[in-house]
Amino acid sequence: MLPTILIGxxxxxxYPLFLLAAYWAGLWLAAGQAERLSLDGDHxxxxxxxxxxxxxxxxxxxxxxxxxENYAPNLMQALSLSRSALSPSMGLITAGLVALIYLQHxxxxxxxxxxxxxxxxxxxxxxxxxxxxxxGEALGAVTTVPWAxxxxxxxxxPVQLYESxxxxxxxxxxxxxxxxxxPGFTFWCFVILYSLSRLVLEIFRARPNxxxxxxLTVQLLALMAMVVGLAVMAHNFSKNPVTMSSEGL
Amino acid sequence: xxxxxKAQRDHKPTPFFRALWFWMAMIGLTLILGxxxxxxxxxxxxxxxxxxxxxxxxxxxxxxGHPAPNFELVSTDGETVKLSDFKGQPVILNFWATxxxxxxxxxxxxxxxxxxxxxxxxxxxxxxTSADNPNAIPDFMKEFGITFPILLDTDxxxxxxxxxxxxxxxxxxxxxxxxxxxxxxxxNKAYIESKISExxxxxx
Numbered sequence: 046m047l048p049t050i051l052i053g054x055x056x057x058x059x060y061p062l063f064l065l066a067a068y069w070a071g072l073w074l075a076a077g078q079a080e081r082l083s084l085d086g087d088h089x090x091x092x093x094x095x096x097x098x099x100x101x102x103x104x105x106x107x108x109x110x111x112x113x114e115n116y117a118p119n120l121m122q123a124l125s126l127s128r129s130a131l132s133p134s135m136g137l138i139t140a141g142l143v144a145l146i147y148l149q150h151x152x153x154x155x156x157x158x159x160x161x162x163x164x165x166x167x168x169x170x171x172x173x174x175x176x177x178x179x180x181g182e183a184l185g186a187v188t189t190v191p192w193a194x195x196x197x198x199x200x201x202x203p204v205q206l207y208e209s210x211x212x213x214x215x216x217x218x219x220x221x222x223x224x225x226x227x228p229g230f231t232f233w234c235f236v237i238l239y240s241l242s243r244l245v246l247e248i249f250r251a252r253p254n255x256x257x258x259x260x261l262t263v264q265l266l267a268l269m270a271m272v273v274g275l276a277v278m279a280h281n282f283s284k285n286p287v288t289m290s291s292e293g294l
Numbered sequence: 295x296x297x298x299x300k301a302q303r304d305h306k307p308t309p310f311f312r313a314l315w316f317w318m319a320m321i322g323l324t325l326i327l328g329x330x331x332x333x334x335x336x337x338x339x340x341x342x343x344x345x346x347x348x349x350x351x352x353x354x355x356x357x358x359g360h361p362a363p364n365f366e367l368v369s370t371d372g373e374t375v376k377l378s379d380f381k382g383q384p385v386i387l388n389f390w391a392t393x394x395x396x397x398x399x400x401x402x403x404x405x406x407x408x409x410x411x412x413x414x415x416x417x418x419x420x421x422x423t424s425a426d427n428p429n430a431i432p433d434f435m436k437e438f439g440i441t442f443p444i445l446l447d448t449d450x451x452x453x454x455x456x457x458x459x460x461x462x463x464x465x466x467x468x469x470x471x472x473x474x475x476x477x478x479x480x481x482n483k484a485y486i487e488s489k490i491s492e493x494x495x496x497x498x
Contacts, residue, residue, distance in 0.1 A: 112488035122484040129477060130485050184359075187352075197360065198353040244328060248335050252359055259339040260332065268328040272321055279317030 047179040061128075063176020067169040068097065075165030082157045082225075088148070089161060096144040103139020107132030156228035163235035164219055170212035170239070178205035184251040202249040211242035227281045237274035240267040356456040356476050362387075362467045363455040367420070367445035370431060375418070375445055378471075384415040384493035386486075387465040389453065391422045392430040394461040396480035401438045403483040407490060408442040414494050419444040420452050422461060468493055 050057045072093045076086030108130045109116045109123045116123055123130075148158055177183045181196055185204030193200035215238045225231055244267040247253055254262040310316050354363040362385070366376045377385065388404055390397035408417040421431055423446040435444060447453055456465060456476075464481055466474040466489050474493060 108488070109484075112484065112491070115484040115487035115491070119484065122482040125482055125485070127477075127479060127481075127485070129475070130488070181357075197357055198355060244331065248338060253339075255339065259336045261335050261339065264328075264332045264335060268324070268332065271324050271328065275317055275321045275324060279314055279321070282312045282317065283314040 048181055058180070060176045060180030060182045063179070064173055067172035067176065068093070070172055071165035071169030073165075074168045075161045075163075078164045079158070079161035082161055084153065084157050084161060088151060088153045088158065089165070091151075092144040092147045092153075092158070095147050096140040099143035100136040100140030101131075104131040104133060104136025106139070107135025110135075154228065156232070159229055159232035160225060161231075163232045164216065166235060166239075167212050167216035167219060171209050171216065174205040174209035174212065178203060178209070185249050186251050188249075201251065204246060204249040204251075207246050207249060208242065211239075211246065215239060215242065229277070230281070233274045233277050237271050237278075240270040240274065243267040244271070354455075356458075356465060356473060358473050358475055360473050362465065362471055362473050363452075365452040365455055367447055367452060370435065370444045370446065373443075375443060377418075377467075380416045380418075381471050382469055384469050384490070385467040386415070386417045386490075387420055387452075387456070387467065388417065389420050389422060389447075389456070389458045389461055389463045389465075391426040391461055392434045393426065397462045398438075400462060400480045400482075400486075401440070403481065403486050405438055405440055405442065406483070407486050411490055411494070415490060417442045420447050421445065422450075422453055422458075423448045424450045424453070466493060 047059050050059050050062060072090055075093075076089040079086045079089050105123060109120075111132060145155075147153075148155055174183075183205055184196055185194075185202030185207075187199050188202050189200065190202065192203070194203045195201070196203075215235065218238060219231055219234060222231070222234060244264050247261050247263045247267070256262045256265065352360045354361045356363065362377060364377045366374060369375050377387075386404070386407075388397075388400075390401070404417055404419070411417075419440070419442060421444055423431075428446070431444070431446075434440075445452070452458075456463070460478055462478075462480060464477045466477070468474050475489070
């Protein structure tokens with residue numbers, strides 16, 4: 046484990062550093078892919094930046110609203126700079142909404158944007174999970190398999206590396222497919238493949254989120270996302286009798 | 295497009311992935327295989343192969359999900375206090391020192407929280423006595439009207455067990471004795487209260 050990276054006298058926390066790198070690299074790759082789809086790459090950077098800022102604000106707002114009775118007497122406390130007191134789901138929703146508003150406002154074709162973003166997301170998943178592995182975050186389940194890695198004082202599945210490898214595989218497949226029979230195709234491929242990876246790999250996580258009497262929450266969500274993705278495929282392929290075109294990819 | 299080319303195209307058989315039946319079959323297959331996998335996973339969860347209670351087998355450590363390391367320290371009242379005495383109740387450990395400014399700012403909040411939740415949870419202050427002036431402690435406690443237990447860590451026993459690198463550090467522990475969060479830096483009232491309501495809720 047390498048929870049901090051030392052650069053001279055400065056100790057940087059590994060996982061947040063990798064998250065930052067994942068975010069930047071994801072935007073960079075998505076912007077490059079956007080240019081290939083004759084979309085202005087700046088739109089990717091802008092939507093990414095506004096989304097990030099809105100995400101941070103939304104995550105804090107979500108936490109404050111969920112604990113309103115504690116924050117109401119003195120709202121200034123909501124402004125603390127700590128990394129806690131955040132609601133990740135609210136952050137994601139706000140980020141998505143603001144990015145969507147930006148894209149609508151600038152008349153960016155949403156499906157083209159999503160297709161470009163899919164490549165960036167896959168790259169970000171690869172990098173973020175390497176960071177989680179090094180930083181000892183999102184630990185894997187305890188195991189005796191020969192490739193187990195000792196983390197937090199016990200041998201575990203290096204589940205972060207499984208996720209990272211899945212991301213690499215997904216990115217490879219997206220580049221292999223390349224062609225885009227209809228706008229949005231690449232994005233939905235990503236949704237289906239990523240959901241599949243989560244469906245399979247979730248059992249290797251320590252303390253997975255559980256719903257009902259023992260169902261893994263992520264697996265149920267992943268299966269739903271896969272079915273939605275396949276339904277979108279069915280809809281678009283059956284209504285589009287156009288021939289396969291590469292559209293510059 | 296010339297008529298010839300069009301005719302040629304129309305003669306080509308429809309690729310399988312353009313057919314609705316193909317995608318319907320894929321959805322069916324996904325639901326069946328995915329459903330089997332999910333039910334299998336659930337059976338592993340209930341059998342304990344993968345379990346939310348895995349913390350029981352983990353080494354005690356100041357890491358979320360691990361059992362909180364036990365310690366035995368003497369309080370300012372001269373009583374011997376063990377963390378394990380409080381099993382069954384959520385516990386907040388606050389590491390502090392009299393010279394630590396941010397510790398001062400959060401002490402009134404901890405005192406208030408200790409009074410408000412006296413019957414539901416425990417707040418313990420651990421003074422880093424190995425790096426503090428023991429004579430300054432009574433004045434500090436009087437200044438803030440502290441009524442919750444303050445333990446004196448003269449030999450860095452708890453400081454080392456919890457790998458405390460800076461003050462203040464606050465450890466939130468659930469009623470099962472499992473670390474919920476390790477927080478470095480000063481806390482504000484609203485966050486302390488939010489964490490307490492979370493810890494008490496998981497209690498029910």
